[in-house]
Amino acid sequence: MSGAENGPGLQQFLGNLRAAPRRFVDTMCRTGRPSTDRTRSGFVFGNVFLHLHSVRTHRWSLRWSTTAGLGLATLGAFLITLVTGVLLMFYYKPYPDVAYDSMKDIHFIVPTGRFVRNIHRWAANLMVVTVILHMARVFYTAAYRAPREFNWLVGMALLVMTLGLSFTGYLLPWDQLAYWAITIGANIAQSPREVTDALNITSVFDPGGLQRLLLLGSDTVGEEALIRFYLLHVMLLPLVAGALMAVHIWRIRKDGGLAKPADVDARLGPPPEGVYPVFTEAPAKTYHLAAIVRGRTPVVGHGPEQTVPSMPHLFYAELAVLMLTVFVCTALALVSDAPLKELANPLVPENPAKAPWYFLGLQELVAFSAFMGGIGIPTIVLAGLGLIPYLDREEAGTGVWFGGSGGWPLVRRSLVVGLAAALLIESIAIRFGWLREWFPEIPQLVITAINPGTILTLVYGWYSVWLVKRFQSTRAGALGLFTCFLCGFVVLTTIGTYFRGPNWEFFWSPADWPGH
Amino acid sequence: MTVSAGQSLSRLDPEPIPRRDVLGLFALWSMASALLFATGGMLRLPKAAVLPSPAKRFRTVLPATLQPGEAFVPPGRAVALFRDAEGTYAISTVCTHLGCIVRPTADGFECPCHGSRFARDGDVTRGPAPRALSWLAVSLRGDTIVVDEEATVPAGTKVTA
Numbered sequence: 309m310s311g312a313e314n315g316p317g318l319q320q321f322l323g324n325l326r327a328a329p330r331r332f333v334d335t336m337c338r339t340g341r342p343s344t345d346r347t348r349s350g351f352v353f354g355n356v357f358l359h360l361h362s363v364r365t366h367r368w369s370l371r372w373s374t375t376a377g378l379g380l381a382t383l384g385a386f387l388i389t390l391v392t393g394v395l396l397m398f399y400y401k402p403y404p405d406v407a408y409d410s411m412k413d414i415h416f417i418v419p420t421g422r423f424v425r426n427i428h429r430w431a432a433n434l435m436v437v438t439v440i441l442h443m444a445r446v447f448y449t450a451a452y453r454a455p456r457e458f459n460w461l462v463g464m465a466l467l468v469m470t471l472g473l474s475f476t477g478y479l480l481p482w483d484q485l486a487y488w489a490i491t492i493g494a495n496i497a498q499s500p501r502e503v504t505d506a507l508n509i510t511s512v513f514d515p516g517g518l519q520r521l522l523l524l525g526s527d528t529v530g531e532e533a534l535i536r537f538y539l540l541h542v543m544l545l546p547l548v549a550g551a552l553m554a555v556h557i558w559r560i561r562k563d564g565g566l567a568k569p570a571d572v573d574a575r576l577g578p579p580p581e582g583v584y585p586v587f588t589e590a591p592a593k594t595y596h597l598a599a600i601v602r603g604r605t606p607v608v609g610h611g612p613e614q615t616v617p618s619m620p621h622l623f624y625a626e627l628a629v630l631m632l633t634v635f636v637c638t639a640l641a642l643v644s645d646a647p648l649k650e651l652a653n654p655l656v657p658e659n660p661a662k663a664p665w666y667f668l669g670l671q672e673l674v675a676f677s678a679f680m681g682g683i684g685i686p687t688i689v690l691a692g693l694g695l696i697p698y699l700d701r702e703e704a705g706t707g708v709w710f711g712g713s714g715g716w717p718l719v720r721r722s723l724v725v726g727l728a729a730a731l732l733i734e735s736i737a738i739r740f741g742w743l744r745e746w747f748p749e750i751p752q753l754v755i756t757a758i759n760p761g762t763i764l765t766l767v768y769g770w771y772s773v774w775l776v777k778r779f780q781s782t783r784a785g786a787l788g789l790f791t792c793f794l795c796g797f798v799v800l801t802t803i804g805t806y807f808r809g810p811n812w813e814f815f816w817s818p819a820d821w822p823g824h
Numbered sequence: 825m826t827v828s829a830g831q832s833l834s835r836l837d838p839e840p841i842p843r844r845d846v847l848g849l850f851a852l853w854s855m856a857s858a859l860l861f862a863t864g865g866m867l868r869l870p871k872a873a874v875l876p877s878p879a880k881r882f883r884t885v886l887p888a889t890l891q892p893g894e895a896f897v898p899p900g901r902a903v904a905l906f907r908d909a910e911g912t913y914a915i916s917t918v919c920t921h922l923g924c925i926v927r928p929t930a931d932g933f934e935c936p937c938h939g940s941r942f943a944r945d946g947d948v949t950r951g952p953a954p955r956a957l958s959w960l961a962v963s964l965r966g967d968t969i970v971v972d973e974e975a976t977v978p979a980g981t982k983v984t985a
């Protein structure tokens with residue numbers, strides 16, 4: 309059949325039909341295919357998600373060693389939990405006992421149910437790991453400094469959100485593991501009572517009881533608690549976390565991209581041959597606007613700008629990290645199943661009853677004093693972390709690993725101090741017990757104030773103040789403190805995870821646990 | 825506040841607050857306080873007025889063979905009941921540390937969660953528990969014992985028929 313026979317109308321129709329896929333792509337990109345410098349820019353700022361990035365990216369930000377892709381991996385893990393979480397919601401029913409049955413259905417009957425559940429669990433764990441590593445990378449590269457202080461705080465809120473998401477999700481299977489971890493968690497929320505009770509003011513001032521009541525909606529972990537945790541886990545926290553992530557990533561752009569060293573041009577050298585032409589002539593206008601927005605005078609004679617178009621350079625790198633995250637989660641999900649123990653029994657605690665691994669360091673502290681371990685020390689740590697960018701106003705070493713006064717040698721020494729202090733105080737407590745074993749009549753307030761956890765905190769604090777004096781630099785103190793904090797976290801978590809058995813007693817290996 | 829003559833302000837300097845901005849500030853603050861009150865009001869909702877927990881008073885019967893110092897735990901309850909020459913008494917088995925259920929042993933109670941130990945009268949002997957186990961109110965109706973898990977009594981309170 310020839311076109312003439314069909315007439316121009318039909319021919320046009322067929323032509324349009326043929327062109328439809330190409331036009332669809334063109335219209336989706338709004339400014340056309342990203343093939344020229346101009347359309348590549350349009351590709352970024354014409355897309356509501358991508359425009360969280362700037363149109364061009366500095367070569368420094370693209371180096372693997374700048375970020376190790378950790379923030380992005382955290383985001384990737386979060387997205388994976390979103391997708392798999394929605395899938396789990398098809399079958400999960402948030403009601404005591406029924407919840408457990410539905411988890412069993414998901415695990416044993418629903419097609420791909422176990423796989424999806426495994427991925428969800430692994431992605432959640434991975435997110436906790438990467439968020440901590442990401443924070444460490446930001447800290448050690450001194451990337452929290454002006455003008456990025458606020459984004460550091462947004463990041464800390466995200467850290468809390470990440471832990472909150474994991475914690476609320478932990479209850480949902482309603483098995484023994486879940487039930488007792490949450491019972492302990494909820495009672496930690498109530499632990500200010502340790503202090504109010506000792507002062508005999510609980511009847512008039514009871515913040516602990518209120519916190520627990522708000523969390524559980526009841527005085528035991530029951531149906532009210534489950535529905536609250538469910539609400540937090542599938543609605544409230546993901547929404548807040550998602551919004552915060554958008555702010556976090558958008559702020560990176562507004563804060564002038566990722567932190568870079570002052571001598572970045574010298575460090576990078578000229579761009580290698582064959583890389584997409586680097587942006588060299590900065591348009592004066594953009595420069596001016598940027599100067600006003602940032603409140604600084606434009607830098608003149610500072611060499612080439614060293615940027616490349618975000619599309620494709622940044623986005624392909626990001627896609628690679630996201631793919632790697634997906635790969636790690638699915639691989640782990642294939643080889644290792646998420647646990648599901650017996651149905652929750654409110655009368656027989658698991659022995660040992662352990663929280664999720666990332667809280668086992670806290671549980672170790674809680675086993676000395678509920679209030680200090682569960683509320684006092686975490687508050688001090690969070691406050692300390694939040695203050696770092698406001699106290700360290702130095703400039704040397706920004707954007708460089710272990711940059712600033714002291715550098716890597718200081719970090720190495722702090723590793724030794726941090727590990728030694730944590731191991732020493734733990735060994736004493738494990739070998740010889742603590743105050744109550746020595747002086748049975750001792751008042752609780754003394755134990756609350758003086759226990760291995762508070763002593764460790766004091767030692768770390770004192771060490772870092774000493775560093776500030778010694779190096780005449782806040783950054784040195786921060787390097788020491790943060791390193792010690794990581795050491796303490798690792799030591800306590802390891803002991804809580806591997807060396808605590810029934811009755812929270814110390815065992816060299818689970819093989820030595822008494823049968824029960 | 826007015827800008828005094830001769831003082832030249834750069835575009836980048838913060839502007840002083842002219843009089844009419846006070847109204848704007850007032851509007852902002854009223855909005856902020858309205859939001860604050862609304863949030864407070866919304867926070868009222870999650871704080872339950874009536875707790876949906878199961879009844880805390882229950883009745884039970886002690887086994888005839890119960891020896892002095894031996895604990896009887898009624899099924900489904902976190903309470904240990906004892907009977908000796910001085911009378912009948914009840915001790916809560918909810919650990920005062922973080923709420924695990926303690927196990928009665930030959931010489932008291934032990935908690936599986938963080939290793940707190942308690943003497944027979946509930947006093948803390950070891951571990952992180954901040955307080956002694958609570959003694960609960962009991963009353964006798966013939967052979968039947970009524971225990972109120974919400975009413976604590978001073979340690980050592982034992983009741984006889």
Ligand code: HEM
Pocket residue numbers: 375377378379380381382383386439442443446451452456459460461462463464466467470553556557560565566567
């Ligand atoms: C859910 C948690 C988080 C997500 C999804 C996230 C995501 C990201 C991403 C994608 C980046 C870009 C660079 C990179 O990949 O490293 C970034 C940078 C940054 N993050 Fe996070 N982050 C999270 C938590 C945190 C935490 C806990 C902190 C610190 C307390 C933090 C502080 C920062 C700062 C200051 C930057 C800028 C770093 C620079 O300029 O080099 N973030 N974040």
Ligand code: FES
Pocket residue numbers: 919920921922923924935936937938939940951952953
């Ligand atoms: S709950 Fe009993 S020792 Fe912690």
